Amino acid sequence: MRSGFVSLIGRPNVGKSTLLNRLVGEKIAITSDKQGTTRNLIQGVYTKDDIQIVFVDTPGIHKPIHKLGNKLNYQAYYSANDVDVIALVMDASESIGKGDMFVIDKLVNVTTPVILVLNKIDKLNNEEILKKIDEVKDLYSFAEIVPVSASHNDNVERLISVLSKYLNDTVKYFPDEEKTSSPMEFRLAEIVREKILELTNDEVPHSVHTLVSDITEDDKTINVYVDIIVDRDALKKIIIGKKGLMLKEIGMRARTDMEKLLGKQVYLELYVKTLKKWRDKEKYLNELGFNEL
Numbered sequence: 648m649r650s651g652f653v654s655l656i657g658r659p660n661v662g663k664s665t666l667l668n669r670l671v672g673e674k675i676a677i678t679s680d681k682q683g684t685t686r687n688l689i690q691g692v693y694t695k696d697d698i699q700i701v702f703v704d705t706p707g708i709h710k711p712i713h714k715l716g717n718k719l720n721y722q723a724y725y726s727a728n729d730v731d732v733i734a735l736v737m738d739a740s741e742s743i744g745k746g747d748m749f750v751i752d753k754l755v756n757v758t759t760p761v762i763l764v765l766n767k768i769d770k771l772n773n774e775e776i777l778k779k780i781d782e783v784k785d786l787y788s789f790a791e792i793v794p795v796s797a798s799h800n801d802n803v804e805r806l807i808s809v810l811s812k813y814l815n816d817t818v819k820y821f822p823d824e825e826k827t828s829s830p831m832e833f834r835l836a837e838i839v840r841e842k843i844l845e846l847t848n849d850e851v852p853h854s855v856h857t858l859v860s861d862i863t864e865d866d867k868t869i870n871v872y873v874d875i876i877v878d879r880d881a882l883k884k885i886i887i888g889k890k891g892l893m894l895k896e897i898g899m900r901a902r903t904d905m906e907k908l909l910g911k912q913v914y915l916e917l918y919v920k921t922l923k924k925w926r927d928k929e930k931y932l933n934e935l936g937f938n939e940l
């Protein structure tokens with residue numbers, strides 16, 4: 648048995664969570680085209696034959712704007728030093744920006760091997776991919792560079808075999824079928840948040856938190872109660888929508904995903920609550936589970 652931990656780092660939106668889901672073969676992290684989607688450390692487990700890799704998906708590293716931002720960055724750095732190998736993910740289809748350099752700068756004192764994953768190569772032709780590799784290869788002393796497409800499942804197997812070379816443990820951390828350490832309550836709440844991100848525009852994402860308040864089960868259905876917490880009434884209005892239509896759509900989409908995940912009929916109830924300035928209030932951040940580390 649060879650096993651180990653790999654952290655996925657990189658600026659927001661490069662596709663870390665999409666890649667994690669692909670590596671693990673199940674949707675365990677929500678994704679969206681909006682920044683700041685991932686808020687907690689999410690562990691995803693790949694187990695095949697005698698290899699087990701525990702991937703740690705981090706909130707993207709970015710300059711903190713408010714207290715929540717600080718906590719997210721802290722989590723992202725925390726995971727960098729404690730793993731066998733770091734997979735630094737970049738968007739190959741975009742030019743290298745400040746955001747990427749900010750992340751690379753954080754790696755100066757890191758001794759863990761860093762593998763550069765150039766994601767989104769489905770957007771490039773072969774020539775452009777080679778040009779990209781040439782552009783990035785000297786930015787850091789990368790152990791290896793692996794181009795992939797997480798969304799098109801291109802070269803992801805190759806990434807697994809590259810990462811496997813750097814695993815240092817012999818312990819099996821998770822049983823074969825376990826794909827994540829995230830509790831079911833968290834995954835269900837995240838599904839609701841994903842649908843909100845999907846259906847609303849940019850002003851909403853950073854200000855929304857979702858929390859399962861109760862789950863009950865009877866013969867035919869699982870009843871899930873989710874609080875949607877926003878920091879101002881204007882957002883509450885947006886999420887509920889005209890005649891409650893937005894909230895209804897969020898609920899329908901979330902329920903479909905939950906039924907897939909749970910394999911049982913789901914009854915879903917959503918409540919929208921305003922909690923002013925929750926992002927800056929230490930107390931609420933702790934209550935909302937941002938202080939698990």
Ligand code: GDP
Nearest residue numbers: 660661662663664665678679680767796797798
């Ligand atoms: P994260 O912030 O780094 O976790 O990024 P996400 O995984 O949430 O992905 C950000 C956006 O990039 C989403 O809209 C994804 O669908 C998209 N995306 C991720 N991987 C790929 C890829 O390989 N190709 C393309 N074209 N889009 C991708």
Ligand code: MG
Nearest residue numbers: 663664684685
């Ligand atoms: Mg993410």
